[in-house]
Amino acid sequence: MVSPLLFIIGPLGTAFLMILLNRRLVSLILALAVTLALGILALSWLPLTLQAAQPMVVASIPAPLGIPLSLDALGAGMAIIVALSALLVILYSSTYLRNDHAPVTYYAVVMLLLMASFGLVLTRDLFNLFVFFEILCISSYILVAWEQNSSALEASFKYMVLGSIGSTFMLVAIALAYRAAGSLAMADIAKAFSQANRGEVIVAAVLFLFGMGVEAAIFPVNTWLPDAHSSAPSSISALLSGFVIELSLVVLFRLGGTVFAQIHLLPVLQSIAIAGILVGEFSAFAQHEVKRTLAYSSIAQVGLMLFALSLGSPEGAQAGLLQLLMHAAAKSTLFLVAGYFILRTGSRFMEDYKGLGRRMPLSGLFFGLAALSLIGVPPFFGFFTKWGILQAAVNLGGTIAWIGITSILLGTTLEAIYLFRIFQILYAKGENDQVAEMEWPAVTAVALFVLVVVFGYFLLPVLTPVAGAAANALTNLF
Amino acid sequence: MISVPQVLYITSFLLILIGLYGVLTQRNLIRIVIALNVADSGINLLLVTLGYVDGGRVPIFTPGVQGAHMVDPVPQALVLTSIVIGFGVTALMLTLVMRIFAQRGTIDASRLRGLKW
DSSP states (O other): OOOTTHHHHHHHHHHHHHHHHOOHHHHHHHHHHHHHHHHHHHHHHHHHHHHOSSOEEESOSTTTTSOOEEEOHHHHHHHHHHHHHHHHHHHHHHHHSOTTSOHHHHHHHHHHHHHHHHHHHHBOBHHHHHHHHHHHHHHHHHHHTTTOSHHHHHHHHHHHHHHHHHHHHHHHHHHHHHHHHSSOBHHHHHHHHHHSOHHHHHHHHHHHHHHHHHHHTOGGGOTHHHHHHHHSOHHHHHHIIIIIHHHHHHHHHHHHHHTTTTSOOHHHHHHHHHHHHHHHHHHHHTOOBHHHHHHHHHHHHHHHHHHHHTTOSHHHHHHHHHHHHHHHHHHHHHHHHHHHHHHHHOOOBGGGGTTHHHHSHHHHHHHHHHHHHHHTOTTSHHHHHHHHHHHHHHHHOSHHHHHHHHHHHHHHHHHHHHHHHHHHHHTSOOOOOSOOOOOHHHHHHHHHHHHHHHHHHHHHHHHHHHHHHHHHHHTOOO | OOOHHHHHHHHHHHHHHHHHHHHHHOOBHHHHHHHHHHHHHHHHHHHHHHTOOTTOBOSOOOTTSOOOSBOOHHHHHHHHHHHHHHHHHHHHHHHHHHHHHHHHSOOBGGGOGGGOO
């Protein structure tokens, strides 16, 4: 069997190769080939990780000296989501991206982003986690600033300042962990922390939560997100909203459930999640720019996933992971279509999109389907995932769970209102006469995302055992 | 009597606090970058101090010499990585500041619309 190390070496090597060859078309083909290959690879390993309770340990000289990496159901599942959504987004970029603007570097930096994403779910070493986290952050900073207009530059700077403060806190947490355990392997730290002084563990946990929380956009430290996601190129917004923040959330959660298992983080996380849902939906409701609306809605959706994961029951975690998959597909669709709305009209504001739905029928249809699924309207995938979360919360009971249920329902109502408002504008009488439909690569990419969103229900029998195993992996370090 | 590691721990925490205070209070973008660098050096000092052993030797195993009393090499490796990352981030930040200045003609955060937080 081939080593999972390919997930790190593959994109990294490709990035360097692209810069060396320096041809746009070659880079595009390389990027498509690598993401497709890694997606298939991850799919082919998924059954193996489901059967074997012990995931494969690779590149590992025994723990204290070597760097432990390991692939489990959660890692394989996340790798599939990351690789396949990156594949579609790169396909979309081939026509969306302006070609005069350093396209080779763009694909190379996207490859680095992928490498860091895979690394984050593979690694079992706290310092390696930090390094991958920094690579993820730095490549996102670069991609957010891609268009180099003043709003993108300012958004990227703001993101960078908050991100750097976050990584400072994370390093202090790592220093505390190393002092307690004398090792950086997560398993050793978890063992040391289970007997360590409670106060010390709490300090480390809070610092870590803050550091990772900046990238995961959980409630108090997410002020960078609306600016960064709305000024980035739309393909990048789709990547950042589609899997980068969710990935950080999953990693944060796995550490919370294993390394910091001694202290009870769950009620804290539940409250943060509820605050995130409410703040996100109310802010999204007040926006006039289409991408800002979508960015705030991402904050709310991350809150929803965090709430599901922090319920602490296996079914809650399972529903949360399914919601993650649904959100990756639906939010990517919305951002990608919104990108073409902006490209065709030259405006970020929703009121300029009057009549676009009739001029760009496919885009309008895709936007509508993804929006319906995001709200959770019955025949679509989003309904089943949201239903699963609510059911898990009801089964758990308790004050916080019921507050959460109420906020989710309130949030859903707001979400429905603002998404329908966009839809209404798209099909209003308007003056946008000379706009053309998206080019075919973009249509293909978006259509594939929409397929997942619409027919997700039929995938549920396949997805449920995977999500179950992945949810299990959230509280286990192998 | 205060020991050497204690002095170093206190210094490193002071440096981190000074850096964070600077990030929160300064309006000049370059000063924000410098403040982040101050916090970074605090972290680096903290990490090195973790591996400090009073009177310890260089951590190289040599035949014939008993390898008992050595400083811990792992934090030093971490610090090297952390310095490199810090350098990269600083360079990228200064590039952004340069571009912002070229476009907006100011690096005062209170005059930049997008930098309210």
